[in-house]
Amino acid sequence: MDFLNAIILLLNYIFVPALAYGSQLAIGAIFVTLIYGILRFANFATGDMMSFGTMVAILFTWYFQSLGLSLGFLPTALLAIPFAILFMGLYMLIIDKFVFKYYRLNKSPPVQLAMVSIGVMFVTQAVVRIIIGPSDRRFFDGEKFLIKANEFKEMTGLNEGLAIKSTQVITIVVTIILVSTLFWFLNKTKTGKSMRAYSDNEDLALLSGIDPKKIVMITWMIAAILATIGGVLYGLDKSFKPFTYFNNMLPIFAAAIVGGIGNPFGAFLGGYVIAFSEILLTYAYKKFFMYVLPESMEPDGLIQLLSTDYKFAVSFSILVIVLLYRPSGIFKGKIL
């Protein structure tokens, strides 16, 4: 019984939250890695593009709510996602046309494109803050919990409760659907294959008659889908605040690089690596050991490896270690 309690404890405080957070990071990391693999630059506007998509989704959510539309126990924001993706795609194509295209055609070095993306970051940030303001916003509606801690305790008769928020389930389900569709698209369809070919060797791809304009446009559209969905899922689970989104860029980058930048599957796993290590290293294991160990060996301290203040620092340290020992990431990067 104690052993079961210990497992439920870990599930409740580590596994489920880390899985949800990891999925959100994974989507962002695939976004970064796609842009890096195909358009060949580190996109420093990642976080702000995600916040732009989320902002549009929130505006639509409010509009639907004012119309009285809802999805019942599901959050209304899910209904708003397709519209938000359309806007986001439009925004990205506009940015590409007026900003990135010039440098791509001139074959500028990646560093210059990264600098330009900082300009885009500033502009996007300004647009988001001017339209919706910098404050914290919650736009979640519908059923909050799938399983409540109390219900779970009553159901199983255990001491530890397992609370599963509906946003966590939504996050995980949407991520599975999105990522498997994406991998199917990249590996099985002709367009996806040509994207991979373009990423692998641009000149060779052009020689075999792949249209770069089409590739770039599709990449931005996929990027729009990933950015919007990733942003909305994060916002549903936590809350929407432009500054937090900007900061989320950092663990997302860490996830993309840890997984091997340019490799979507690596980025996907990288997200979970970062999320799990952040939570595993900063969790206080006292209660866990109280269940597992006999009474005489109960620990005095919190058994916490690092204080929770260092959550962010953990992921960055992992990144530094990976860069030191395997600069191409856990899965070899740059193959897409």
Place this chain on the structure above:
Amino acid sequence: MRKNLNVIAAYSIMMGLIILVGIFQSWNIALSIFNLCLISAVMTMGANIQWGYAGLINFGIMGFTALGGLAAVLISVNPVKEAWSAGGTNILLSLFLIIGIILAVRFVLKRYQKSKIRNYIIAAIIISGIIIIRLVSEPGIEAIEEVNPARTGFLGGLGLPIIFSWIVGAFFAGGLAFVIGKVALGLRADYLAIATLLISEIVIAIIKHEDWLTRGVKNVIGLKRPAPYEVNLQETEWFINLVEKFNSGKLALISDIAERQAALNQFVIEGSSVFVKLCYSGLFLVVVIILLILTQKALYSPWGRMMRAIRDNEEAANAMGKNVVKQHLLIFVLGSAIVGIAGAMLVTQDGLFTPGSYRPLRYTFLIWVMVIVGGSGNNFGAILGGFVVWFLWIEAAPIGLYLVNLTTAGLEDTHFLKVHLIESVPYFRFLMMGIGLLLIMRYRPKGILPEKIEIK
């Protein structure tokens, strides 16, 4: 003379703008803008010698700035004796342990050949070392943080004049840069950018949460000043006389003695804060000029030529027998050290250290905008970039307000759109920076004052 015409023109326009602010807003605002422009100029010089001379991207400017600020605290604050006696020994012991770990790892690295076992030994040393350090330091840290937590709760500093911290800050930042450089300089350009960005976040996390060292988010206020205090100035004889002399024309117009005294007091109060700011301006100006002379000398020296050769073609420079790795490390350390000076100057000017205020947007990306806008590779350009961008950053709100009023002139004052836009005026600065950066990158990629290399 002719060659430098654009430099002179650009700087005169910039000074003219600041003087205009002085005339139309107030001299106080103009001087605070000027002072921060000078500090920004130091930062951009640091970033410029890394990016402009050597082509290294350092997105960790925030971390180095914060380390400079930390130096200001550790140098100038008086030591907290009770805290030292409560937990000082534990902290010192931990420090020795850290040195011990580093030496042990170095020893293993030198002594044994590369193998899996060596990696495991190193990992074991580091992990067991961290556990021992935690056991040793934890009671000490708790004891220190319990000493009068509302006012101190940290070890304090050395109690020296704060000016020394400018040099110490450079050493702190340079030391960190050495470590980062050893780790990350082999990476490709954009990897280096991301790695430095994340490492600077780690630095900030440590500064924010190690309360025994920095007081963390409780901030350190009331740091010593290299300039006189306004309150003391207002009571000093010579200063009152000086103010009287300056404003004799205006004072002569007032006939009533009591009123005249009141007016004089007002002038003294205003004058004292302007005077203090002028003191800072003088100090900062000295630093900027010294650094400018040094960097210019370096740029036109054989060493500068070598750096440019490495920047423009690494492989060719390598083939000519130049040690690219070593030079990159050197310039990374030098540039970061300059940023560290700026960090210490910033805290000196503010008189307080607020770890929570270090954010990448303000301390990393804005500095990069300055370098790019001003002209990378050209020191005069970088300094000008610092001035222009900081000026716009401050004046963006008034300009934005003016623009909003202009475009929404047809609407009523209570119209929701107008109210909303006026509320979001502070964010127009981001818009302005972004559009400015994009325009410069597109139409004048070398910046306002482009790099000009003449063979002398």
